[in-house]
Amino acid sequence: MTCRVVLVAPAITPSMRRARFDDGDSIENPESVALSLPAGRPVSSPSVRCRETAAALGLDAVAEPALSGLDAGRWRGRTLGEVGAAEPEALVRWLSDPGAAPHGGETVREFCARVTGWLETAGRTTGRTIAVVEPEVVRAVVLHALGAPEAAFWRVDVPPLAATEVTGGPGRWNLRLGQAGA
Template sequence: MSCRVILIAPAITPSLRRARFDDGDSIEQPEAVALDLPVAGRAVVSPSVRCRETAAALGLDVSTELALSGLDAGRWRGRTLEEVGAAEPEALVQWLSDPGAAPHGGESVREFRARVIEWLDLTGRTTGRTVAVVEPEVVRAVVLHALGAPEAAFWRVDVPPLAATEITGGSGRWNLRLGQVGG
């Protein structure tokens, strides 16, 4: 039996709606959050408010996984992309084009991706199904890793709220499964 990991992006929040670097706000309409998820042997969650609330709305009994924390945006946290672009246009361009850059004083995409892949590699040594409610950037990092895509493609993967992404396989070899989750 192989390892299956189902990644669920959090429900919509005011921050996501305004393209604001996460500022710890709550999800909108938790009663409307519904996905038909298969039974999983393990359920984990990013530590953010929006991921924990999404997991609760889905009825998941989860443990918090610090390795799945969102990308640390440093001093940009709580600011919108538009605000950062107006105040620090060169820094924003550098961050969006150079995976090794962290002009905000937080974490680079490269550092972030390495952290997420380390978690994925450990998870890949297990069998069974894991459901993980995670930040959209965690999904991006996992998708790029599964496809062997370059880290420069990180910002080219759009992850809408409540998107479910499944990968199967194990450490060293992952397959991306599109369409219906579970099965």
């Protein structure tokens, strides 16, 4: 049987509006969050914004640590502009080298490996999983499904409440564009 994983990006937060590395703030206007999703096993990244988005969507999601966002180390809570002004070379290195972690956190390479490990494990089950996850988790899954290099990580834009579906199983994933579950 085929496994289906629908990834839903969190609703907008004040940090996202300011291009700030996640600092644990809440989503804006939870009462306006709406998406038509198929039934499935609900999971989420453990962040406040993902848990709140899942709840706003009516999902009783279990927080999955492997779906945590990319650890930005000492840059957490700072904006890209602040980091760029204080550490321009470090920021450029981090954005261009998947193996770099000048912030003392996680590399893009390590992050992608963690997310891929979760996806491959989830792919051993049949049915559908609905996962409310950080935008970078969606990026990592898309790269894995397409066999794209980690250097393409920052080239995948994931807007708030975007739904992305992958189907398949361990070692073979297909990216499904369009309405999730259709």
